[in-house]
Amino acid sequence: MENKMERIRLKSLQDLVVTxxxxxxxxxxxxxxGLSGFTRAGDAKAVPHALVDRTRNIDGFKVNVFxxxxxxxxxxxxxxEAGIVNKRLPFQVDRTMRGKINEGDxxxxxxxxxxxxxxxxxxxLPKIDFAIVEALAITEDGMIIPTTSVGNxxxxxxxxxxxxxxxxxxxxxxxxxxxxYDIGMYGERVPVQMTKPSDRLGTIGIPVDPAxxxxxxxxxxxxxxxxxxxPDAETETMAANLLDFLxxxxxxxxxxxxxxxxxxxxxxxxxxxxxxxxxxEFENLEVYSEVLQDAMFDLIDAGKVNFASxxxxxxxxxxxxxxxxxxxxxxxxxxxxPQEISNLPExxxxxxxxxxxxxLEFDIYGNVNSTHVTGTKMMNGIGGSGDFARNSRIxxxxxxxxxxxGDISSVVPFVSHVDHTEHDVxxxxxxxxxxxxxxxxxxxxxxKIIQNCAHPMYREQLMEYFNEACERGGQxxxxxxxxxxxxxxxxxxxxxxxxxLVR
Ligand code: COA
Numbered sequence: 001m002e003n004k005m006e007r008i009r010l011k012s013l014q015d016l017v018v019t020x021x022x023x024x025x026x027x028x029x030x031x032x033x034g035l036s037g038f039t040r041a042g043d044a045k046a047v048p049h050a051l052v053d054r055t056r057n058i059d060g061f062k063v064n065v066f067x068x069x070x071x072x073x074x075x076x077x078x079x080x081e082a083g084i085v086n087k088r089l090p091f092q093v094d095r096t097m098r099g100k101i102n103e104g105d106x107x108x109x110x111x112x113x114x115x116x117x118x119x120x121x122x123x124x125l126p127k128i129d130f131a132i133v134e135a136l137a138i139t140e141d142g143m144i145i146p147t148t149s150v151g152n153x154x155x156x157x158x159x160x161x162x163x164x165x166x167x168x169x170x171x172x173x174x175x176x177x178x179x180x181y182d183i184g185m186y187g188e189r190v191p192v193q194m195t196k197p198s199d200r201l202g203t204i205g206i207p208v209d210p211a212x213x214x215x216x217x218x219x220x221x222x223x224x225x226x227x228x229x230x231p232d233a234e235t236e237t238m239a240a241n242l243l244d245f246l247x248x249x250x251x252x253x254x255x256x257x258x259x260x261x262x263x264x265x266x267x268x269x270x271x272x273x274x275x276x277x278x279x280x281e282f283e284n285l286e287v288y289s290e291v292l293q294d295a296m297f298d299l300i301d302a303g304k305v306n307f308a309s310x311x312x313x314x315x316x317x318x319x320x321x322x323x324x325x326x327x328x329x330x331x332x333x334x335x336x337x338p339q340e341i342s343n344l345p346e347x348x349x350x351x352x353x354x355x356x357x358x359x360l361e362f363d364i365y366g367n368v369n370s371t372h373v374t375g376t377k378m379m380n381g382i383g384g385s386g387d388f389a390r391n392s393r394i395x396x397x398x399x400x401x402x403x404x405x406g407d408i409s410s411v412v413p414f415v416s417h418v419d420h421t422e423h424d425v426x427x428x429x430x431x432x433x434x435x436x437x438x439x440x441x442x443x444x445x446x447x448k449i450i451q452n453c454a455h456p457m458y459r460e461q462l463m464e465y466f467n468e469a470c471e472r473g474g475q476x477x478x479x480x481x482x483x484x485x486x487x488x489x490x491x492x493x494x495x496x497x498x499x500x501l502v503r
Pocket of ligand 1 (some may be wrong): 270290358374377381382383
């Protein structure tokens with residue numbers, strides 16, 4: 001039986017152990033919390049839940065909740081239900097919280113994930129009263145060893161007034177796999193010395209002034225698993241189309257079979273598309289990404305991926321059984337870093353990444369909406385997709401050509417919200433094909449996107465719009481009074497299809 005206290009290797013801190021309830025009692029109305037957690041991995045679990053239990057019936061009690069990205073363990077759901085969140089940033093994926101955001105009950109700042117650290121460092125955001133971070137251990141020299149994510153933990157710890165450490169004894173032994181580095185203040189920065197994903201920059205833990213640690217709690221819960229959604233027929237075809245594009249790049253001499261460091265976004269579609277690489281000729285791959293999902297571990301196990309850098313590991317229950325119970329084979333193949341580094345424009349541009357992210361919808365000129373359903377309702381947030389798309393060598397967006405049984409076309413005349421402008425989008429992929437937009441003018445892009453990516457049932461409608469728009473002229477032809485007619489039709493009739501096309 002493990003002696004939990006041995007995890008607090010700086011012995012002078014051992015007296016700080018308290019219950020989650022006691023730690024939660026220190027949090028007062030109006031405070032700002034910086035929680036660990038990124039795409040459900042490595043999130044502080046015990047204290048936030050104790051806080052919800054203590055405050056759910058206190059009228060008007062509110063805190064700001066800043067994190068790395070989304071939380072697991074139903075924490076966002078519970079925080080939202082209890083109504084105790086004033087402002088949430090920079091990302092979430094919870095249905096209940098999404099509902100509250102869209103009702104206007106909760107303020108949400110949808111932020112590029114590489115930007116949060118900077119606004120904390122500059123003091124743009126309210127000062128963090130408590131950083132609450134999950135850890136494997138505290139070392140002899142007082143470093144906090146994170147668990148399955150790093151996210152924003154290091155910047156929160158550095159800038160918080162107080163730190164609460166949640167030592168989680170259920171998490172896998174990832175000690176030695178983290179690389180913590182702070183880029184420092186503007187004006188004092190030096191180039192980040194990284195030319196390949198496996199380069200180490202910093203320390204294996206988060207340095208902390210021990211005097212800031214106010215309490216340490218213990219906790220024994222694995223991360224919430226991600227749903228294990230393997231490929232379906234459509235995502236398999238999307239993967240095949242993406243591979244066709246990459247093969248063409250190799251034929252043209254712009255890439256080799258080792259490709260370039262890869263980034264792949266969150267969600268079932270990006271994960272499924274990665275599975276396509278398993279049976280391909282591409283090999284000796286490297287990954288410089290934000291989240292590692294199941295597919296990445298299959299690629300590592302198959303010897304396809306040699307090294308993967310990330311800010312978090314978010315895998316299914318099945319994968320946890322193999323990876324978490326025996327992390328040894330991955331220790332020299334994976335590195336976890338702060339999200340400011342995993343998503344750093346300087347490094348992304350230097351390495352020349354191939355970035356694969358998911359769109360909700362894109363338009364006939366290549367603008368992409370990844371966040372807002374019909375232009376107003378938040379889905380999850382932009383996450384790191386903008387950090388990567390803007391700075392990568394090739395920015396690829398994938399999506400199924402239709403949603404909700406065909407009532408929604410993912411290819412529209414004009415996106416109802418722009419996350420990634422046409423200037424930052426290189427290649428669009430659906431189950432019908434791919435459109436390589438590089439070097440194409442708007443009038444060349446539209447027919448290509450419509451023919452290669454749109455669902456056949458929407459192609460005629462899209463071409464009609466484009467042709468009519470061209471009659472009006474313009475560099476990027478549009479009929480402004482009809483640009484959002486597809487979204488208004490969806491709201492009014494339940495489908496984007498024109499009435500004569502509805503079966
Ligand atoms: N309009 C309305 N709803 C749409 C839609 C559209 N154009 N396209 C898809 N949807 C719906 C789907 O029907 C599904 O709904 P459901 O949850 O009720 O079933 C939901 O959106 C998710 O779609 P799914 O096909 O399951 O895709 P996904 O899991 O791959 O998620 C995003 C897609 C875009 C929501 C997700 O990738 C995301 O949040 N991206 C932004 C953040 C990001 O890219 N981060 C990358 C760096 S890690």
